[in-house]
Amino acid sequence: MEDIHIIELYWKRDSSAITESQIKYGSYCSVIADNILHSAEDTAECVNDTWLRAWDSMPPQKPSRLALFFGRITRNLAIDRYRRNRSQKCGGGQTALCLEELGECIGEECPIEDRLELRELLNGFLRGLSDKNRKVFLLRYWYMMPVAEIAQRSGISEGAVKMTLKRVRDKLKDFLQNEGVGV
């Protein structure tokens, strides 16, 4: 089914919207949740919760890119769940590694209070990257994808992926320091 028709079903409050979403985007969202949680059970719950969250959001929203709309909801739900699991000491896939890597980019001396400003800064930073570097960075930190899978998707070696990520992180660190974020 076309995205526009799935969105229509949500707007008509037709519960088959959830079935159609699961059919078309179930495995897509599962990949995102599983990268973060590394647990089949938690992943399944996150994906189910995604459709409910979408049900609450449409209307009023009419996403222009449905895949990313669902993917973003799944990502947020999975990260929330990861944090709850972490507080109970039950692990979680790539997320701990991604957090540790991002820790290199930002100081903890001064807590961030303005997320909107950080978002604008980050969008600007990402626009300034080459397409290839931006893709690798977002596959890693948006999708929490393992390095090996990024390498396979991008057709480059794992070492090249790691090196790219390292360079972009160093660049982001300098950028955020210059903007006075976290320091």
Add this chain to the structure above:
Amino acid sequence: MKNRDILLDVIGETDEELVPELTEKKRSRIKRTVIGGVCAAAVIAGAVTLYPKLGRSPDRSAGSCTVLAAAVYPQIPAYPGDEDDYGAYQAWSEAVAELRSQPEGYTDGFDTFFVNSTQVFLSGAEDGNAVYSPLSLYMALGVTAEITDGSSRQQILDVLGQSDIETLRAHSRSIWQADYMDDGMAKCVLATSLWTNSSLSYRADTMEQIAESYYSSVYSGDPADEGYSTALHEWLNEQTGELLTDYVSGIEMDPEMVLTLASTVDYCGKWVDKFSAESTEQSVFHAAGGDVTCDFMNAERDMEYRWGESFSSVSLPLENNGHMKLILPDESCSPADLLSDTEVWELLKSQWYYPNSKYVTVTLSVPKFDVSSDTDLREGLLRLGVSDVFTPDTADLSPLTDEAEGICLSQAKQDTRVTIDEDGCRASSMTVMEVCGEAEPDDHAEFILDRPFIFEIMSAAGLPLFVGIVNVPV
């Protein structure tokens, strides 16, 4: 919240036009492989044979083997290869999801059966190995409940933790479906068959019910005919991937048998993270009966490490087919001692969550093992409270046949074998250590299985297919 957590959140709010979509390719973490057997297991919980109290004269004029009902298994599309499109992956994913999606509560009662029966069937393994398949026995007892009535049936329902036969039927069918996997890459098939005596008449409604609820096939023939025994052997070898040929050849169909029930599990999985054969080294395993030398598969991985008061544990995931838990007792106790440890049972019953766990770098050393056991279930079932069906005077097999008088269950055996190895050494040497990136976790643990340990193979649906004690790896 730390700044790095906020940064991770804000990355998720990146403008949509900058974020790449994944829809053009399927997930590629799992690579297509051919069924081979890094972790192969099979069980015959069968030769559950019914005999009349007195000898009968079977009708030898019957043919060698007639199929009365043939089980029809669900179709799962072949697991798509790397070059296949996203649609093929989605079709596979939906077929699997449909089978795993079962009504809430379908495993009710199973945990109690699992704990009680495993304690019985793994006890006494002081020096040798013990392997037991709870799921296989569950299905075999389910079919036995269908052919019994009165207190014979009630005792079985009690041990399975089921309130009535309708609930057991529904739960068995759901368990069968949730655990079924046969997609060309992974395999987990619970198979059941009934072998009847062509000189007797059986109640058709019971046979149909068994075929329907337990995905069972029903055959008829003359047990005195060699061809009928051969057919049984062929069925058993086929259903167990020929892993138990030695045991199968020893199963004889008695000419006087009324019914032989064969229940099998054929399981085969590949490690998600394969071991490198180049890292396999010979070392000493401190077996209960003295030191032995065997091959140890070695690796260093970032993974979940779990622990209890008297043990430590890791889980090795299998591609689309559950995982294997390995539980190492502290040096002060044996695997048998752990069977009375409530923390161990909490771990064995859990699919993912266990409170004492931490994600750390683990130095892993696991012996390649090939263990089997041949368990007489009768004594254990008697200890669990299933007794009436074993005695002609108390066994009520009226749902099976109108000629049920004097019939009882005389034999119940389970033959099980589990093997693991590193598999795919050439492929594994490329990828094993680098999947988790360059970050080093703060903590480190060693998990060296150089003394007797417990293992469990849990299905993707979270049910225990096999559990065992390895006292001697080979």
